[in-house]
Amino acid sequence: MVSQKRAIVHRRGKVGLRGVLVVPFVLQIVAAVGWVGYLSYRNGEKTVNDLASQLQRSVSARVYERVQNYLEAPLLVNQINQDSLPLRVLDFEDLERSRPYLWKQVLRFNSIGYAGIANEKGQYLRIGWVNRLAGAEQPQLAQQLSPGGGDLLYYDVDGDGNPTKIERSQPNYDVRNRPFYTVVVQKKQAAWSDVYINFGYGTLQINASQPYYDAAGKLIGVLTCQMGLDQIRGFLQTLSVGNSGQVFIIEPNGELIASSVKNQPLSLGEGENRKRLKTQENSNLLMRQSVVYLLDRFHRLQDIQETAQLNFQLNGQRQFLQVSPLTDKYGLNWLIVVVVPEADFMAQIYANTRNTILLCIAALIASVGVGFLTANRIARRILQIAKASQNLAGGALKQNVDSSRIFEVETLAHSFNSMALQLKESFETLEDKVKERTSELATANQEIAALNQRLKAENRRMSSELGMLRQMQQLILPKPAELAAIEDLDIAGFMEPADEVGGDYYDVLCTLGVVTIAIGDVTGHGLESGILMVMAQTAVRTLQEMQESDPVRFLDTLNRTLYKNIQRMNSDKNLTLALLNYADGRISISGQHEETLVVRKDGQIERIDTIDLGFPIGLDEEIADFISHVLVKLEPGDGVVLYTDGITEARNTSKQFYGIESLCEVISINWHKSAEEIKQAAINDLREFIGAQKVFDDITLVVLKKQGDISQN
Secondary structure, eight states, X not given: OOOHHHHSOOOTTOOOHHHHHHHHHHHHHHHHHHHHHHHHHHHHHHHHHHHHHHHHHHHHHHHHHHHHHHHHHHHHHHHHHHHHGGGTSSOSSOGGGGHHHHHHXXXXXXXXXEEEEEETTSOEEEEEOSSGGGSSOOOEEEEEOSTXXXXXXXXXXXXXXXXXXEEEEEEEEOGGGSHHHHHHHHHTSOEEOOOEXXXXXXXXXXXXXXXXXXXXXXXXXXXXEEEETHHHHHHHTTOOOTTTOEEEEEOTTOBEEEESSTTOOSEESSGGGOEEOBGGGOSOHHHHHHHHHHHHHHSXXXXXXSOEEEEEEETTEEEEEEEEEEEOTTSOEEEEEEEEETHHHHHHHHHHHHHHHHHHHHHHHHHHHHHHHHHHHHHHHHHHHHHHHHHHHTTOOOOOOOOOSSHHHHHHHHHHHHHHHHHHHHHHHHHHHHHHHHHXXXXXXXXXXXXXXXXXXXXXXXXXXXXXXXXXXXXXSOOHHHXXXXXXXXXXXXXXXXXXXXXXXXXXXXXXXXXXXXXXXXXXXXHHHHHHHHHHHHHHHHHHHTTOOOHHHHHHHHHHHHHXXXXXXXXXXXXXXXXXXEETTEEEEESSOSOEEEEOTTSOEEEEOOTTSOOOBTSOSOOGGGOOEEEEEOOTTOEEEEEOHHHHTOBOXXXXXOHHHHHHHHHHHTTTSOHHHHHHHHHHHHHHHHTTSOOOSOEEEEEEEEOSOTTTO
16 A cells, blocks of 8 residues: 555646646636737728728729719710701801790700800800809800900890890900911810919819811811809718818819818909919818828829828828829820828727726636635546545555536536545456446447448438539530520620529520520528429520520410429529510510619619519419510610619628619729620629628629610711
């Protein structure tokens, strides 16, 4: 028997049980709290950068698009007027004859102030408003019909544009010396004038002018159209750029054109001494420092040729800045500047980070306290068992440990007591028991090994079956070569299942000049959904090969076929299905599915609701009474976009849905591209939105676009 003295373990250099329990616990909590706080701050900072970038891009794009719309009107009016000259609607030799037509042009285009015509003899006529946006101003006719120059007479006009009385006159007026006339004479093409101040109203205006030459290249006259820039400022002031962000438009010399800041002056001085305001001399600190920073960065604003996203410090705070050029071939050269203070985004993030840190510290203190109490309670009982174990090792086999309220410690104490009582008998029968237990363990191990083999075989079989079905689904999808062989249409498709086997379906078939496009979504995922998708494809192809063109008979026959198969499968699956038939520039749409997007060549989208065009396939045996169809004519450049709800109902990590509006926006922006590029742009935008979020539904997208000469049509 080993003596108790030799059995006692020396404690020098050892760690106590309390330290083993408490120290790692505290270290883990401290590390977790620190890491969570750090990640919270970094994630908030990254979110601010991404949000600011998205906000700047969005605001800049909206401003660019709206300003372009404003600027297109004067140029379009001049072009229409030039096209009218050969028809003798306008006449450079008889300017008075042009007045009724110009009056109708001004009434038709609300964004322009006046339209005018001038010839090389110095005769000039214009009609409309000097500052149309003022509201109280009455339209006037201004004309100087004496060759070589003379008095410019201003007439009040009635509702039909006819002069009533002379309101005032301007002596010695020669239109050939006016800036809007000289700029096109110098450039010999359509051009914008410089932005100028309307001294009567203190507003900024600009003229678009277009020269007209005869067959010999001699200048006959100039067509002009004036536009007030207050409408651009009005639009900018409707935008919300964070809490205190600003968007403004400037010229390369720094002169301000428009700003989102209300009551922001655009000029200085009074009367004839009024002059344009340069942004770097502005009293608005954020606007002034933004332009000063751009000048420091690029030296000359004229050197900014592409969009740039930057940031700079103002009063110790970071400011996000984006500058985008706005130019055209007629000499326009402006800059769109969007600036957003970082503080607009960081206030809530700082508050959340502070609250997180405080909660983590409170949790740390509470956890450490609970850890110490728990460790002491556990250690006290375990140390009692340890002492009894030392006595037992010293030869004192009669040991008894008190019970505990802690289940595990109680179990340990009970086991120790049983061990002490049975120790003597165990010494005598130990070898036999070891053999018996070893045999039992070997038998159990063999059974477990056999069960593992069976599970592995079953998993391989299931994986093989699902893999074959997935491969079958991919094989029956239309190939790029098939799509490319279809005349008159540019088609691209995409399908990606969320699981190994998906329930989405699309197909493109062409027989005898009729192109059939089908898209469907089976409820659920997995084996049954995949089989139903394959059956639907087979049935659609069969009916198409039979040249069944009536949508009611087509969908009714398809439904009855799938319904009976679903009943035989004892399944509750069904699917939505849209069927489109295209021939000779017309496309028929039938069947109940997601909205069908008809996209016109200019990117405008018509959304067709299919809820009343059919009924879910396989849900009921008879659906003929529910089936209808609509017919849409496609011009060259027009097209159709089909999708499943896996796109519109996709969510990001913030549980936000992607939505039909986001899909329509990216399609409209990229519609000038090919079908494949449009499809890829939509999928890329969707993936960027989803980010790291798990995809829960199949994703299917089909883009078709009618080919042809868009400009001719």
